[in-house]
Amino acid sequence: KYLIDMQKIKLNKTNMLLNTVNSDTSPGILKTVRKFEKMILADGDVGIKNISILLKERPLKNLKVTTKEFAESDNKINDELKSAILIAYSNIKKYHESQLQQLKTSKVETTPGINLWSEFKPIDRVGLYIPGGSAPLFSSLLMQAIPALIAGCKDIVICTPPNKNGKIDPSILWVAKLLKTRQVFKVGGAQAIFAMSYGTKSVPKCLKIFGPGNQYVNEAKKLISVHTPIDMPAGPSEVYVVSDDISKSKIIAADLLSQLEHSPDAKAVFITKNKNLIEKVKQEISNQKNELNRKTILNQSLKNIIFVLANKDLQIIECINTNAPEHLILLDQDYIKYSAYILNAGSVFCGVFSPESFGDYASGSNHTLPTSGYAKSYSGLSVTDFGKIITFQTATAQGFNNLSNTVKILAMAEDLDAHANAVSARQSFADKAINKKQRSSFISRSTNETDIYINLNIDGTGQYNINTGLKFFDHMLEQFAKHGSFDISIQALGDLDIDEHHTIEDVAITLGDAFNKAIEKRSNIERYSSNETLVMDETLSTVSIDMASRTMLQMDYPVLKEYVGDFPTEMFEHFFISFVNTLGFTCHISTKGKNSHHIVEATFKSFTRALSKALKLNNSQILSTKGIL
DSSP states (O other): OOSSOOEEEEOOTTOOSOOOOOOOOOHHHHHHHHHHHHHHHHHTHHHHHHHHHHTTOOOOSOOBOOHHHHHHHTTTSOHHHHHHHHHHHHHHHHHHHHHHHHTOOOOEEEETTEEEEEEEEEOSEEEEEOOOSSSOOHHHHHHHHHHHHHHTOSEEEEEEOOOTTSOOOHHHHHHHHHTTOOOEEEOOHHHHHHHHHHOOSSSOOOSEEEOOOOHHHHHHHHHHTTTSOBSOOOOOOEEEEEOOOGGGHHHHHHHHHHHHTSOTTOEEEEEESOHHHHHHHHHHHHHHHTTSSOHHHHHHHGGGEEEEEOSSHHHHHHHHHHHOOSEEEEOSTTTHHHHTTOOSOSEEEESTTOOHHHHHHTSSSOOOOOOTTGGGTOOOOOGGGGEEEEEEEEEOHHHHHHHHHHHHHHHHHTTOHHHHHHHHTTHHHHHHHHHHTOOEEEEEEEOSSEEEEEEEESSSOSOEEEEOSOHHHHHHHHHHHHHHTOEEEEEEEEOTTTOHHHHHHHHHHHHHHHHHHHHOOSTTBOOEEEEEEEEETTEEEEEEEETTSOOEEEEEOOOOOSEETTEEGGGHHHHHHHHHHHHTOEEEEEEEOSOHHHHHHHHHHHHHHHHHHHTSBOTTOOEETTEEO
16 A cells, blocks of 8 residues: 555553664675775785775775865865855854863862863874765765864874765865865775774774764774774664654655665654554655655665554653664654653754754754664764863872872772872872972863963972973063073963964963962062063063052053064063963063063063062061051
């Protein structure tokens, strides 16, 4: 009646786990994939060529896509497609950038003096597999490469199968060019996975491999996963649609067919409490199928549809959570009665205006999702998959004393006396530091633009280790350490190609925070440093500081040329404004001279000398008009 038999079941307690199509790999596929693995391991690029000959494909002399081929792609796709790709790119980028922000954690003090924080770090080199057989999936490149770029992966390797003429689909090349990912190789199938896992003369060895594919690709990913991590286990595409609204029968049929067109083993499930709707949807599937292009695939995959009749909403929720579908479409407007209780699903589309196709292409979510029930323990692809989270911790001497005895007791209870000894060996260092009363601090500061880390010891000897990415700024901060006798370590991570201003300002703010934390109280410092003067050839710089007054900066200096080295001089005064406002004190700076380099350097030197004098310890408790400092 409907061109093909379709399964129908009525839910009960014993059949919640649906018996969908068997997607186990056949022994023949396993044998072939293992043979290809041996060929790649033994012969590398030659092995790839020999596999092409075995498959009666055109062997290629050069596997890497050339600059000319990238350039030619621009004229081979129309402007309408380019515009659509750019909209998809923007939405995917926007959503995945928000994921990166959520990975940043602030510092947590678990015990007084014990500070912990986490940082997300990218994987150096990743391999992306982009299917290109029955359909060139440029959308898969967008979904994989965008989060990899946002994560900060330095090296992105792409493998995708060429056509019978040895060419890559121009839409894939245009997207690669848009994303500035130029390491694209004409290798498909299981051999591409093995090439990226083991490395060949042409294809670099990757640290983690991503991407969907056919049974050969998926089996290869399983084999290499024992030594090269992969994104997730993969199986045939699947969709579950939930609706009771008979007016939506056309939409239901369209949603089921949209997944079944992927491959002969794709799966589709429709769940409803409306018995009449099942018959209506069956008829719609038969009608719509005849209007679609991929009839050959659909004639095979239609046998994989299951129609599920439920008695109540709780049955539907239990069925969904038991089967953990890749895609779940809650079509009716009362979807919230289900969505709040969904525990296992790859991606959920709520309401009539959220087709699963949106997620496949352009809404911003990622379409690389767990299948075959793996959504119980795996998430869809995200920025997190392209990196790892590292925990850092540091302790002050007092923090060490606060926790050391607890740790020694726990270690000895597990009979691990070497662990306890590693704590005891530090005790004399902690005692020495506490007796010396060093004023020190560690500060980390993360913004959208920069990550700044500063270690400071006010009572140091002028040691430094500074890297901001701006050579002249590093030189000035080194003078800051040397002339103030401060021990300072600074690491600044930021995109200087876009804006070096954020790096300079954020370093100044973080440095002010570090001094504030190290000083703790101002009742035992000199407070005043007046007329600290430094001469540098034709330049004269004078600085006066009051560490206890209201915050104010008065700064006079000649007009400077636009840059001194790689340092933008418009940020010269801004550095001092940010530092003074963060630390909170009054400062007067007057510098006269003609050479911009000398003016900037003399000011940094005289300023840090004045600051050092003002911060010297003095327990005389100097009175101000507002009371003791």
